[in-house]
Amino acid sequence: MRPVLALLLLAAARPGAAATTLIVELRDAKGAPVTNAVVYAVPRGKRPPPPSRRAVLDQRNRMFVPHVLPIQTGTAVTFPNNDNVRHQVYSFSSAKKFQLPLYAGTPAEPVVFDKPGVVTIGCSIHDQMSAYLVVVDTPYFALTAGGRAELPGLPEGAYDVRVWYAGMRHEPAPQPITLANEPRSLTFQIGKK
Amino acid sequence: MRRRSFQARLLSLMVFALVLFEVATLIAVHVAGRRDLRQTLADELRVGGRVLNRILGVRGRQLTDAARVSAADFAFREAIASADRSTITSALANLGARVDGHAVFLISLEGSVEADTLGGHLVGRPFPVPSLVTGAGSQGGTTIVTLDHRPLQFVVVPVLAPQPIAWVGIGFTIDEAVLEDISRLTGLELSLWAANPAAPPVLLSTLPPEKQLALRERIRDKAAMPETLELGSDTYQTLLQPIETGDGSAVHVLLQRSLEEAQGPLRRLELQIFALSSVALLLAIVAAIFFARGVTSPLSRLAEAAQRIGRGDYSTPVGVTQDDEMGQLAAAFNRMGTEIGAREEQIRHQGSHDSLTGLPNRRLFLEHLALWIASAKRRETRVGMVMMDLDRFKEINDTLGHSLGDDLLVEIGKRLRQTIRESDTVARLGGDEFAVMFETAAAASAVELAQRIGRALETPFTLGGISIDVKASMGIALYPLHAEDAGTLMRRADIAMYQAKRDHGAYALYESGRDDHSLRRLAIISELRQAVATNALELHFQPKIDIATERAVHAEALVRWRHPVHGMLPPDEFIPLAEQSGDIGIITKWVLRRAIEDCAAWNRAGFDLAVAVNLSALDLYDAGLPALIGALLHDQGLHPSKLILEITESAIMKDAAHALKTLLDVEARGITLAIDDFGTGYSSLAHLKRLPVDELKIDKSFVVNLSGETMDDGVIVRSTIDLGHNMGLKVVAEGLETSEAYAILKGFGCDMAQGYFISVPVPSPQLLAWMDESQWGARPSGSWQRSEHEP
Numbered sequence A: 001m002r003p004v005l006a007l008l009l010l011a012a013a014r015p016g017a018a019a020t021t022l023i024v025e026l027r028d029a030k031g032a033p034v035t036n037a038v039v040y041a042v043p044r045g046k047r048p049p050p051p052s053r054r055a056v057l058d059q060r061n062r063m064f065v066p067h068v069l070p071i072q073t074g075t076a077v078t079f080p081n082n083d084n085v086r087h088q089v090y091s092f093s094s095a096k097k098f099q100l101p102l103y104a105g106t107p108a109e110p111v112v113f114d115k116p117g118v119v120t121i122g123c124s125i126h127d128q129m130s131a132y133l134v135v136v137d138t139p140y141f142a143l144t145a146g147g148r149a150e151l152p153g154l155p156e157g158a159y160d161v162r163v164w165y166a167g168m169r170h171e172p173a174p175q176p177i178t179l180a181n182e183p184r185s186l187t188f189q190i191g192k193k
Numbered sequence B: 001m002r003r004r005s006f007q008a009r010l011l012s013l014m015v016f017a018l019v020l021f022e023v024a025t026l027i028a029v030h031v032a033g034r035r036d037l038r039q040t041l042a043d044e045l046r047v048g049g050r051v052l053n054r055i056l057g058v059r060g061r062q063l064t065d066a067a068r069v070s071a072a073d074f075a076f077r078e079a080i081a082s083a084d085r086s087t088i089t090s091a092l093a094n095l096g097a098r099v100d101g102h103a104v105f106l107i108s109l110e111g112s113v114e115a116d117t118l119g120g121h122l123v124g125r126p127f128p129v130p131s132l133v134t135g136a137g138s139q140g141g142t143t144i145v146t147l148d149h150r151p152l153q154f155v156v157v158p159v160l161a162p163q164p165i166a167w168v169g170i171g172f173t174i175d176e177a178v179l180e181d182i183s184r185l186t187g188l189e190l191s192l193w194a195a196n197p198a199a200p201p202v203l204l205s206t207l208p209p210e211k212q213l214a215l216r217e218r219i220r221d222k223a224a225m226p227e228t229l230e231l232g233s234d235t236y237q238t239l240l241q242p243i244e245t246g247d248g249s250a251v252h253v254l255l256q257r258s259l260e261e262a263q264g265p266l267r268r269l270e271l272q273i274f275a276l277s278s279v280a281l282l283l284a285i286v287a288a289i290f291f292a293r294g295v296t297s298p299l300s301r302l303a304e305a306a307q308r309i310g311r312g313d314y315s316t317p318v319g320v321t322q323d324d325e326m327g328q329l330a331a332a333f334n335r336m337g338t339e340i341g342a343r344e345e346q347i348r349h350q351g352s353h354d355s356l357t358g359l360p361n362r363r364l365f366l367e368h369l370a371l372w373i374a375s376a377k378r379r380e381t382r383v384g385m386v387m388m389d390l391d392r393f394k395e396i397n398d399t400l401g402h403s404l405g406d407d408l409l410v411e412i413g414k415r416l417r418q419t420i421r422e423s424d425t426v427a428r429l430g431g432d433e434f435a436v437m438f439e440t441a442a443a444a445s446a447v448e449l450a451q452r453i454g455r456a457l458e459t460p461f462t463l464g465g466i467s468i469d470v471k472a473s474m475g476i477a478l479y480p481l482h483a484e485d486a487g488t489l490m491r492r493a494d495i496a497m498y499q500a501k502r503d504h505g506a507y508a509l510y511e512s513g514r515d516d517h518s519l520r521r522l523a524i525i526s527e528l529r530q531a532v533a534t535n536a537l538e539l540h541f542q543p544k545i546d547i548a549t550e551r552a553v554h555a556e557a558l559v560r561w562r563h564p565v566h567g568m569l570p571p572d573e574f575i576p577l578a579e580q581s582g583d584i585g586i587i588t589k590w591v592l593r594r595a596i597e598d599c600a601a602w603n604r605a606g607f608d609l610a611v612a613v614n615l616s617a618l619d620l621y622d623a624g625l626p627a628l629i630g631a632l633l634h635d636q637g638l639h640p641s642k643l644i645l646e647i648t649e650s651a652i653m654k655d656a657a658h659a660l661k662t663l664l665d666v667e668a669r670g671i672t673l674a675i676d677d678f679g680t681g682y683s684s685l686a687h688l689k690r691l692p693v694d695e696l697k698i699d700k701s702f703v704v705n706l707s708g709e710t711m712d713d714g715v716i717v718r719s720t721i722d723l724g725h726n727m728g729l730k731v732v733a734e735g736l737e738t739s740e741a742y743a744i745l746k747g748f749g750c751d752m753a754q755g756y757f758i759s760v761p762v763p764s765p766q767l768l769a770w771m772d773e774s775q776w777g778a779r780p781s782g783s784w785q786r787s788e789h790e791p
Helices: B002-071 B074-081 B085-099 B130-135 B176-186 B209-220 B259-311 B325-352 B362-379 B393-400 B402-419 B443-458 B486-503 B516-533 B571-581 B584-604 B617-621 B625-636 B649-654 B656-668 B685-690 B700-704 B711-726 B739-748 B764-773 B783-789
Strands: A019-027 A038-043 A058-060 A063-065 A068-072 A075-078 A087-091 A098-103 A111-113 A117-123 A130-136 A141-143 A148-155 A157-164 A175-179 A184-189 B103-108 B113-116 B141-147 B150-160 B164-173 B189-194 B228-231 B234-243 B251-258 B383-391 B425-430 B433-439 B461-463 B466-468 B471-479 B507-509 B537-546 B551-563 B567-569 B610-615 B643-648 B672-678 B695-698 B730-733 B752-754
Touching (some): A019 A038, A019 A157, A019 A175, A038 A068, A038 A130, A038 A148, A141 A148, A157 A184, A175 A184, B002 B074, B002 B085, B002 B141, B002 B150, B002 B164, B002 B234, B074 B150, B085 B103, B085 B164, B103 B150, B130 B164, B189 B209, B209 B228, B251 B259, B325 B362, B362 B383, B383 B393, B383 B443, B383 B486, B402 B425, B402 B443, B402 B461, B433 B443, B443 B471, B443 B507, B471 B486, B516 B551, B516 B571, B537 B584, B551 B584, B551 B752, B584 B610, B584 B617, B584 B643, B610 B617, B610 B672, B617 B649, B617 B656, B625 B643, B625 B656, B643 B649, B649 B656, B656 B672, B695 B700, B700 B711, B700 B739, B711 B730, B711 B739
Parallel strands (some): A068 A130, B695 B730, B730 B752
Antiparallel strands (some): A058 A063, A075 A111, A087 A098, A117 A130, B103 B113, B103 B164, B150 B164, B234 B251, B383 B471, B537 B752, B551 B567
């Protein structure tokens, strides 16, 4: 089950900037692009800055929107209910166990996710509703779209590039990368047997 | 008897045919039914197997659904998510209780057991049925597994939070209620068990307990389950079917159907067929009885009718009025009866009536007379009868012809009928004899009737233009005065009639006390005349042998009368009567004619024999006799020397003078004369000497006793022979019966002998046969020519 990791470093000249952009291509074992996966870069040796903004996990048409929501550890998330039925949002995940008793509208208090990990969100009224809050210890993360994620504003330094996707059974090995003042690209291939 | 047997045969035939048909039907139904039943049962069992699978499948899905719903319970999921082992275990137990599960497991997404309600000894190990976990989707999955040697229906459902975080596995006992359901649905008995090589399996079964025990024994024996299984008193058709399991364990279900029970409808069908058959048989028997009666009842009536006809009852018709062949037969029977009756009446009439006059005949007259006498005996009255005979009727017949004679008899019958009363009976007894029977008070009235008849016959009859006078003789006899019975009465009337003839009177009343002997003589004489006329007399011949040559030379003709009532009569019985009545002449002439004819025939045939004929004393008075003899000899071409006339000594001595004249005439014609029965009379030797006699015949009374011991007769015979020889006569010994007597006679020098020792008297053809065969016989060698020349 070990993912085969092929690393392709592409130098993209971006002169004069203090920060750079990392572009990650995510492919599955067959080489197809993987969508809705979370790609995040964890800086080595220094603490990232604390979260600066709130996140929202909307509920529309008896669905959580978005389905996958990456957040930085310590982010407060609000769960506004935009349906005309009530929802009871919960999570039994070890990263964050909580429950928002049956409600309509937006609950007054947001939920603060203070531990990294994946928090699976459900509605105990509507079994089909589910969402993943991917809580990471970095502000540098992005969702893949068409197999591609772009992490902008990365300061120079060393990072571990990690990946999470729904249904992941073993996390692929983190990809270390040292970023200079130029954009970089790398390709993750996540393997299945 | 016949009727029963016909009916019985018809019945048994029908019953046999029906029973055969019914048995065949039953057998066909039985065999086909059993075969079909087997097939049907096999199908039922297969269907039962499919139903079982289906129901287990449905149950599995239901259980899965129940498990899924229960596992979706928020609190349960919360408990599972709590990661607290004891909380999780109690939540599992609670879930198990809710869905009535036997065992509940929590299985990680990786497939290892996280917790269970069985004491946790599987925790940390891989779940034993991984395929179930891997195969189960979000909806869960189910299969059958064996746990603790028990088959369980196992269900695995995900625990969603809301993504699967674990699996819950629940094992459900397959209990007897499940099997009962299937049993109710399919009508089969089901037994289910997980194979256990170590011990008798735990059996789930719808069978009654004792049969379960028996079945367990069978399973333990590991014998292959036969298609037909006997458990206790029942026989089952079975189907052993494996059940698909998730863990590869062997679970079997045995489907059974009681043959006894399955045959029930078939049995009922067979019973119905049997009942229907029985009813049909019964109906057939009834129909057969009716039909047979329809045939046999007319038949038996016809049989009765035939018996009636046999008894002579022709008037009762057969009571069969059917419009079929039986009816035709009955009608034919009736016609036949009538026609037989008519013919019988005709025959009876012919048998009892005289065809010429139409009057009753002798037989019917006698019958009626007997009836009348019987009736008179009861009523103590009297019956009289008149027997009548026409005088000179033979003359009338001879001169006027038989046709006219018959006409006369008819007319006489008519007159008689007119003369008597209606109640009286007149009959024609035969010939010119009539008889009248009447009820009478006294003899006088009977006489009066006879007189009336006499007067009625006085008027001459005119027939064919000829006037005929008729005179009749009538005899009267009365019951009970003269006889007690019809036969005697008739005979006595007959005797009275002869009396009347004798007296030349018109009638005579029977005189009581007249002795029967004379009556018989009278009757015999009248019959004798008839016998001569109808050739009822026969001639027998007894040969005489010449002792010197030991050859037959003469044969004595002896007359016999074959009497219709008394049988063969010897001459002694009727010759004296004929002599008395003066009828001997006609007998002598008849004998002479026949003897001469026969002797001529012998001589023509070559036998040199003379014939001897006895003459009566009365014949010697007939002066015409010698001429008649001469004529007869001439007619037959017989030499006179071939005829010997024998005259008794007494006949000659009675009127010697008259006899001599005739004898001389005879002798002159060359005929030999012999003295018969010599020694019994008192012959005068002087007379004897004058007679033209050639032979002496010693009376048989002397010869019969001739032997060496009785010398008296020997002396007489010897002296008689000597006397004859001395007179120049030949001597003949009559009555020779023994060879001893023959030797003595030979010694005495007797010339000829005659008697039983030589031959009994025999008819002419036997005499010739005797001549051919006997030692005394003279074979006709060379005698032909001589006899031809001699006349």
